[in-house]
Amino acid sequence: MDLDAVKEHSALHAKPSGLVLQYGTAGFRTKAEHLDHVMFRMGLLAVLRSKQTKSTIGIMVTASHNPEEDNGVKLVDPLGEMLAPSWEEHATCLANAEEQDMPRVLLDISVKAAVSLQQDAFVVIGRDTRPSSEKLSQSVIDGVTVLKGQFHDYGLLTTPQLHYMVYCRNTGGQYGKATLEGYYEKLSKAFMELTKQASCSGDENRSLKVDCANGIGALKLREMEHYIAQGLSVQLFNDGTKGKLNHLCGADFVKSHQKPPHGMEMKSNERCCSFDGDADRIVYYYLDVDGHFHLIDGDKIATLISSFLKELLLEIGESLNIGVVQTAYANGSSTRYLEEVMKVPVYCTKTGVKHLHHKAQEFDIGVYFEANGHGTVLFSKAAETKIKQLARELEDKKRKAAKMLENVIDLINQTAGDAVSDMLVIEAVLILKGLTVQQWDALYRDLPNRQLKVKVADRQVISTTDAERQVVTPPGLQEAINDLVKKYKLSRAFVRPSGTEDIVRVYAEADSQENADSLAHAVSLAVF
Ligand code: 16G
Ligand code: ZN
Incomplete structure (x- = not known):
């Protein structure tokens, strides 16, 4: 490791002395102007992590639902999951080392983590639409190149798209192609296949209003629009052309204020949804005929999806187990409904996606959602294999159910909560079950x-x-x-x-x- 080069380049990304930051639940996050040194250092760290795991590592520059002036960075591990806890500690040490100590701390990490320095390194980088993100991702690249790591800069991406790219690259393309086109094709194909199974053709001009939080979700949904146009037409609001990122809009605003975002034109009984600033969360809502606002949060999304999956499992008669993972924020009514009416086991973990994700891996099918709308479905390898086999072997209705499960496996982004993928799963389930947004909402009543x-x-x-x-x-x-x-x-x-x-x-x-x-x-x- 050329520590002189590290030192020299680091001086161009000098740490303000005394500044202490912590790699928290969502990586580093603070005012953008305090992050240049952190970005450079995370570029260095990603190279070490890549060498150690002999895999591609991801770096996402985003501060999700935080105000536009903030920014942040998180590392994505080989299977598209959050960075391992021991490396979160390394990240915190490296980010907080004073300028003169930094090369030594870097070396210490490589020794402690037994990194073989001769190994090649590859890092992929994505960023959201914040004004500060482009420059900060350049600082990441400086870090990567000083340690002679190879990299691919995807530029503008949603957070879950970056997770997808990392996973695709580390599984030899089995999960999908590591390109935006590959992502759009995989999801849209699964969506079209799934919705083709609907018994009645239903609403021919099915449309959905989407509040994109003035963020990256708008750009990416625009790119995807024509892939899914035959099944769903999306009408975009807060697409970033006028308003400010996350300002009075987006999933976090809607969930925490329990009211519609600004800039959205809502008519009664229309299905609407909001993404957050990096498009890894989604919540739905509508206005009833009296103009009352109804929020459909992550708990109700988990309920809809898990009841659909459970019905399919019953249909194919296979005893794959299914579990739902929530946090303490889950509304008491949702937990009661899942346990008592749907008879699905429910587990509670600490806040933060990594905790839910980890727990959900214990089931054949693990559905996890935070009430704030961040979540996904995980299928164990054994369950995936079984479902694929059944989709070939079974007949008639059972075969149809197995095929639908197979389509859900392809449609859901198993690496992380993904607003676009979750939206398509939800829309497909509503079509297949013939449910209106009001009927979905009426599954249970949230406790105030x-x-x-x-x-x-x-x-x-x-x-x-x-x-x-x-x-x-x-x-x-x-x-x-x-x-x-x-x-x-x-x-x-x-x-x-x-x-x-x-x-x-x-x-x-x-x-x-x-x-x-x-x-x-x-x-x-x-x-x-
Ligand atoms: C982060 C977490 C989110 C959690 C939130 C809680 C990830 C990717 N994001 O945004 O899941 O709900 O933190 O924030 O893990 P809090 O600790 O401030 O309540
Ligand atoms: Zn987010």
Whole structure:
């Protein structure tokens, strides 16, 4: 490793002294102007990770739903999954090393992780539409090239598209072609095949309104539009030509404010959805005839998809197991519906996709969604093989069901939550089950809930257990929450330190909105 060259180039991406950042649930994320050194260093680190795993590694430059002025970076591991936890630590050490120590820290990492330096390295890079992203991805490339890594810069991509590219490249093209065209062709073919199975042709001019958060989702959906035009026409809003990224729009805005995005023209009973700023989350919604807004969040998406998959499994008569993974934010009604009505086992993990993803890998078919709309479906290798075999061997209705499962395997992006892929799965399920958006919404009724943010001197004094549903420290806080919860009906509340902002999050649900609000308020006073 040419540490002199590293030192020389690093000086061009000097770290502001004293700045400390943490590789959190979504990588590094902060104001874009503080990130140049982090990008350069993540380019270096990706080369080491690539050498160590003898695989292509991905780097995505994005800050998802954060304001336009922010940016961020995350590394994608060989199978398209999030970076391994031990390397998150390396990333944090490297990003925080003061300028003069950085080459030594880099060397330490390569020794600790037993990286064979002679190995070739290959890194693929994607970025979102933020004004700062292009320059920052150049800094990533500087890092990669100083260590003589090879790279391919995909330029503008959604986060899940980058995950897809990494996985395709590391599985010899078995998962699909590692190009945008390959991605569009794979998804659109599966979508058309799947929807062809609908018994009635239904709505010939099926259309969907999509709020693209003024982000990358708009560009990519435009590119894809003609591939799916025969089955679905999408009408794009907040496509980035006028508004600012994530400003008063996008999935995060809609979910947290429980209201429509600005810039969307909604008529009653029209199906609408919102992507977030890097198109890895999606939520649906509609206005009823009285003009009331109805949100259909990740929990209801998981319910729709898992009930569809369960019906197909029953049809083919195969005992593949299916499980749903949620977080503490899942609405209590959704958990009850899944367990009691659908008889599907439900598991709860800590917030953050990597935790849900990991748990979902334990099932033949693992469906995971965060309430905020980030999620996907995972099929075990054994389940995939079995389903493909059944699609060839079975006959009539059973064969049709197996074929549909096969199409879902191709349509869903198994590497990460993907707004475009999830949208196509949802649209296909609605067509196949002949459901309107209102009928979908009526599966169960969400319990009224409230989320609040509390600013405290040090959020790390709060630690939790039981998938973040119980407080361990400070002493007495859990007892105080328990006492408050007892005062309300159908109530539940928890607090946890945010992994992405310097705040503590409070969640409460109860039998009425008034009670949920009042419980959330009382709990936030107990935290303070
Ligand atoms: C990140 C996570 C998201 C999670 C959110 C929670 C990924 C890719 N993203 O955005 O899944 O819901 O953090 O944020 O893992 P919080 O810790 O601030 O509540
Ligand atoms: Zn996102």
